[in-house]
Amino acid sequence: MKAVRLLEYGGQLVFNDVPAPTNARDEILVKIKSTAVNHLDLVKASGTARQILPIDLPWIPGHEFSGVVEQVGSDVAGYAPGDAVFGANGIGGTYAEYLAVKTAVIARKPSNLSFEEAASVPVAAETAWEGIFTHGHLGKGQTILIHGGAGAVGAYAVQLASHAGATVIATASREDEAYLKSIGASQVIDYRKAHFEQVLREKVDVVFDLIGGDTQKRSFLVLKEGGHLVSATQPVSQEEAAKYRVSGAMMRLAPSADVLGKIARLLEEGTIRPDVATVYALQDAAQAWKDIAENLPGVHGISPSGPGAARRRSHGKIVLRVA
Numbered sequence: 001m002k003a004v005r006l007l008e009y010g011g012q013l014v015f016n017d018v019p020a021p022t023n024a025r026d027e028i029l030v031k032i033k034s035t036a037v038n039h040l041d042l043v044k045a046s047g048t049a050r051q052i053l054p055i056d057l058p059w060i061p062g063h064e065f066s067g068v069v070e071q072v073g074s075d076v077a078g079y080a081p082g083d084a085v086f087g088a089n090g091i092g093g094t095y096a097e098y099l100a101v102k103t104a105v106i107a108r109k110p111s112n113l114s115f116e117e118a119a120s121v122p123v124a125a126e127t128a129w130e131g132i133f134t135h136g137h138l139g140k141g142q143t144i145l146i147h148g149g150a151g152a153v154g155a156y157a158v159q160l161a162s163h164a165g166a167t168v169i170a171t172a173s174r175e176d177e178a179y180l181k182s183i184g185a186s187q188v189i190d191y192r193k194a195h196f197e198q199v200l201r202e203k204v205d206v207v208f209d210l211i212g213g214d215t216q217k218r219s220f221l222v223l224k225e226g227g228h229l230v231s232a233t234q235p236v237s238q239e240e241a242a243k244y245r246v247s248g249a250m251m252r253l254a255p256s257a258d259v260l261g262k263i264a265r266l267l268e269e270g271t272i273r274p275d276v277a278t279v280y281a282l283q284d285a286a287q288a289w290k291d292i293a294e295n296l297p298g299v300h301g302i303s304p305s306g307p308g309a310a311r312r313r314s315h316g317k318i319v320l321r322v323a
């Protein structure tokens, strides 16, 4: 099969033929139609976090996909060849024509979504779901502050929190204010112009931090006692959490068929919607990585200001079309 591979940490992506995987008895073999690019792909490839995010080289990047079931293992129930599915895994391997995967991390593709749209959903939407509900315990009538609300994860967090009956405040660039209000934010704070802790009138129940650093440190100031600070980017200081009498946790996505199935239903109803910024062919994955490197200066040795670097991408995911 054709696949994109990384041969060494920090190396170039190589597009060529590799043996197709075979599925174990408890797995299905998916013919991948589309996959999507995540920061995680670049961070793992750079080797900077190899102690906590190791990969086996050569490595096929990619953690999410949409496609069609090709073969079903003898222990698998509920799926048949020809079914359209989507999903995420924690290992990688989706920048390829085939993937062997357990059904514990897949769901049926929403029928109203294209394969490209469906591939853009799992990592961002499941991270948002688990961040705000599983770890943030967000409920109806509460208020949540989402840092990085216009990003891939943030946009699902805004939509899911708003649908759950919470008041949603997001930090983002000014250019994204109208977009964020259109998907459920009631207030948008321009992080380049204002300090959110000086703008907020009342404290919030949950902060979902997709930025980290100083943004995370200042978040303690705006949480109600008993509130939850959930970070998807870096560990949360337990000393600070105790001092402010809040809970603080860094989450890591745990791909789940159950969560993805709930997300699929909301997509099918039109309650939430996907956002695809750009579609590249699989063999152009290296260019797609340059586009996303804008938000990750220094990672993988890619200079965001170098030739071919993208203009500021407003919002939405970068998708790779496989077939």
Ligand SMILES: NC(=O)c1ccc[n+]([C@@H]2O[C@H](COP(=O)([O-])OP(=O)(O)OC[C@H]3O[C@@H](n4cnc5c(N)ncnc54)[C@H](OP(=O)(O)O)[C@@H]3O)[C@@H](O)[C@H]2O)c1
Pocket: 038, 039, 040, 123, 124, 127, 147, 148, 149, 150, 151, 152, 153, 154, 171, 172, 173, 191, 210, 211, 215, 231, 232, 233, 251, 252, 253, 295, 312, 313, 314
């Ligand atoms: N823990 C996990 O399991 C997990 C899973 C998925 C993602 N993540 C992490 O979550 C983070 C977000 O991922 P993503 O895919 O949503 O990123 P993304 O699509 O690149 O979005 C980042 C957003 O943050 C905005 N932003 C930048 N600096 C900001 C600031 N100081 N305050 C408020 N907004 C700011 C950017 O806006 P501008 O472009 O206008 O600056 C952009 O809209 C990444 O660090 C990613 O690695 C973690």
